[in-house]
Amino acid sequence: KQEVTQIPAALSVPEGENLVLNCSFTDSAIYNLQWFRQDPGKGLTSLLLIQSSQREQTSGRLNASLDKSSGRSTLYIAASQPGDSATYLCAVRDISSGSARQLTFGSGTQLTVLP
Amino acid sequence: DAGITQSPRHKVTETGTPVTLRCHQTENHRYMYWYRQDPGHGLRLIHYSYGVKDTDKGEVSDGYSVSRSKTEDFLLTLESATSSQTSVYFCAISGQGARTEAFFGQGTRLTVV
Numbered sequence: 318k319q320e321v322t323q324i325p326a327a328l329s330v331p332e333g334e335n336l337v338l339n340c341s342f343t344d345s346a347i348y349n350l351q352w353f354r355q356d357p358g359k360g361l362t363s364l365l366l367i368q369s370s371q372r373e374q375t376s377g378r379l380n381a382s383l384d385k386s387s388g389r390s391t392l393y394i395a396a397s398q399p400g401d402s403a404t405y406l407c408a409v410r411d412i413s414s415g416s417a418r419q420l421t422f423g424s425g426t427q428l429t430v431l432p
Numbered sequence: 433d434a435g436i437t438q439s440p441r442h443k444v445t446e447t448g449t450p451v452t453l454r455c456h457q458t459e460n461h462r463y464m465y466w467y468r469q470d471p472g473h474g475l476r477l478i479h480y481s482y483g484v485k486d487t488d489k490g491e492v493s494d495g496y497s498v499s500r501s502k503t504e505d506f507l508l509t510l511e512s513a514t515s516s517q518t519s520v521y522f523c524a525i526s527g528q529g530a531r532t533e534a535f536f537g538q539g540t541r542l543t544v545v
Contacts, residue, residue, distance in 0.1 A: 351534060360522060361536040406475070408534070418463055418482070418526065419490065420534055422475040 319344045319411050323423035330397055331431050338392040338426045340407035345385050348410040351420065352381050352392050355404045364405075365392070397430045404428070435459050438523050438537035445544055451510040453540050455523030457503075461532075464506040465524040466490075466498065469539075475522070481506055513544045 320343045330336050340350070349368045353361040365374045365381040367390065373382040380393040390407055404427045408420040435458030445451050455464060466478040467490075477490030479498040487498050495517060497509045510517055520541050526534040 353536075360538040361524075363533050363535060366533045408475075410534075418528070419465065419477050419480060420475075420524070424474045 319409060319413065319421040321407060321409055321421050321423035323405075323407060323426050325426060326424065327427040327429075329429040329431060332397060332399060334397050334430075335393065335395050336397055336428070338394070338405050338407075338428070340390040340392070340423055342388045342390075342409045342421075344409075344411060344413060345388050346412040347385065348412060348418070350381075350383055350390050350407060350409045352379075352390075353406040353408065355406060355425070361406065394428075397428075399430045399432050401430050402428055436523060436525055436535055436537045438521075438540050440540060441538065442541045443543070445513050445542070447514060447544055448512050451513050451542065453508045453521055453523075453542070455506045455508070455525075455537060457506075457525045459525055459535070460503060461525040462503075462528050463526045464500065465526075465534075466496075466506070466508045467522045467524060468492065468519040469522060470519050478508065478521075510542075513542075515544050518542060518544045 322341045324339050351366045352364040355361050367374045367383040378395040383390045404425045406425045408422045437456045439454045465480045467475045469475050476492045478496050481487045481500040499507045520539050522539050523537040524534050526532050
């Protein structure tokens with residue numbers, strides 16, 4: 318069974334810092350990995366999707382990398398801003414889930430960017 | 433934003449009553465999912481659908497049933513609500529290929545008293 322772990326569970330940084338969020342998964346047979354953002358009381362917003370054949374994806378100040386063989390992904394946020402404060406979730410779509418194509422989620426990293 | 437709407441957004445119900453949550457999409461995506469999110473447990477899959485009338489169980493399906501009679505609608509029913517089903521419920525949609533993202537609705541906060 319796929320397990321996804323995110324470390325750290327919480328992170329507090331001053332505005333302007335560059336930071337890295339980590340995600341690891343136990344089964345490397347995946348279709349893709351997706352990073353989400355969740356604000357309190359809100360739904361999940363998709364940030365980046367990395368296909369299993371890709372090494373990284375970039376969107377604005379966000380860069381996500383994928384090392385499938387080691388079961389790791391990182392989300393790099395450049396020049397953090399208070400508006401980046403949210404919970405960040407990574408999720409993998411398993412090949413082993415068959416017809417489900419389901420996402421297995423980590424428990425998230427709660428990020429606080431201090432003004 | 434992907435066209436996905438959940439209703440109702442909030443509901444309080446009594447133990448033992450049936451409850452139906454609705455997910456509606458305008459993206460014509462094949463896959464639809466129901467997740468619940470609870471502190472300490474994260475997001476867990478309840479049921480999913482891979483086509484009209486094609487549904488299957490996820491990891492926490494006990495006490496829940498689903499139906500999908502049209503591509504755009506996926507219903508989650510709690511046959512007899514219990515306090516343990518107090519949670520935030522999210523619907524998600526995705527296409528079939530490895531390139532396709534999953535998109536989530538805004539959630540339904542259900543309280544069973």
